[in-house]
Amino acid sequence: MPQGSYQANVLGRVEWSVANERVVAHSVDGGPCRFKPQSPVLEGQLLGNVLVGQLTLCLEGPSCPSLGTVPVLAVYSTEDRSLTAYVRPQAGCQVPGLGKGGLLVLQPAEAVSAQAPVRGGVARLRTEKRNTEAAKEALERGNQLLGKKDWSGSAAEFERSITLDDRNWVAFFGLGTAWLMRGQAQDSIDALNRARLLNPRESSIHYNLACAYSRLGDKKQALASLGQAVKLGFAITEGSQDAELDRLLSSDGAFLNKYLGLLQQAVANNKASAGRRQQTGP
Numbered sequence: 001m002p003q004g005s006y007q008a009n010v011l012g013r014v015e016w017s018v019a020n021e022r023v024v025a026h027s028v029d030g031g032p033c034r035f036k037p038q039s040p041v042l043e044g045q046l047l048g049n050v051l052v053g054q055l056t057l058c059l060e061g062p063s064c065p066s067l068g069t070v071p072v073l074a075v076y077s078t079e080d081r082s083l084t085a086y087v088r089p090q091a092g093c094q095v096p097g098l099g100k101g102g103l104l105v106l107q108p109a110e111a112v113s114a115q116a117p118v119r120g121g122v123a124r125l126r127t128e129k130r131n132t133e134a135a136k137e138a139l140e141r142g143n144q145l146l147g148k149k150d151w152s153g154s155a156a157e158f159e160r161s162i163t164l165d166d167r168n169w170v171a172f173f174g175l176g177t178a179w180l181m182r183g184q185a186q187d188s189i190d191a192l193n194r195a196r197l198l199n200p201r202e203s204s205i206h207y208n209l210a211c212a213y214s215r216l217g218d219k220k221q222a223l224a225s226l227g228q229a230v231k232l233g234f235a236i237t238e239g240s241q242d243a244e245l246d247r248l249l250s251s252d253g254a255f256l257n258k259y260l261g262l263l264q265q266a267v268a269n270n271k272a273s274a275g276r277r278q279q280t281g282p
Helices: 109-115 132-147 151-164 169-181 185-198 203-215 219-231 243-250 253-272
Strands: 005-008 012-019 022-027 040-047 050-058 067-076 083-086 103-108
Touching: 005 109, 022 050, 040 067, 050 083, 067 103, 132 151, 132 169, 151 169, 169 185, 169 203, 185 203, 203 219, 203 243, 219 243, 219 253, 243 253
Parallel strands: none
Antiparallel strands: 005 012, 005 103, 012 022, 022 040, 040 050, 050 067, 067 083, 083 103
């Protein structure tokens, strides 16, 4: 059975324990859903190498709760000690950061560290001692460097701002944007999801999420995030859409009509909001 620390993009780091003949995974770092420390996020019974239980995830959708519990059937591999499941949330709901087809893979934390020794992502950023003024100054420097297309410099300042105050969605948004421009798509998604949880109605967060998912080739999540952005009023000028997002969603007939409709609506939003501040993606 799984033991010790495990990790998955949509859950963060979890710790397994056994309670009343059931295996339970408790959140360690909160993950992108910002679970309470030690809260159970996955529990069930192991029948041979199959875990039958329930999984708690953050959800998005017009009529979806921010957190939801879904049934899960996961297969445990004795070779690499990973757990693999296909997650199906309730109709109309999406799970931010979930892989193609609902694929969820939980791996031992040491295996994840060995695969990506230089990648810490947003989960490593913690506010030890809050200092809102210093956080604001770092945020301003980050925004200035972002405007100059200094992606590494801006990312460092946004990280500093978060370690001084992790309640500001703008810092997570800036960090996610900088990471996106540096080619760190999954790290970008993690940071943007933190921004989204702090300010779910900011359309530019959802648009940049769409761009990040497009870098991973995830058409379904890219289209869903774009749809949410447009629904919240995201506006662009004609011809200024993200090139990679446009290439991905225009290349598949199953997505093309929906994508073009959303693109037209985003342009219409821009015309309707003439005179107001324009929102732009990366």
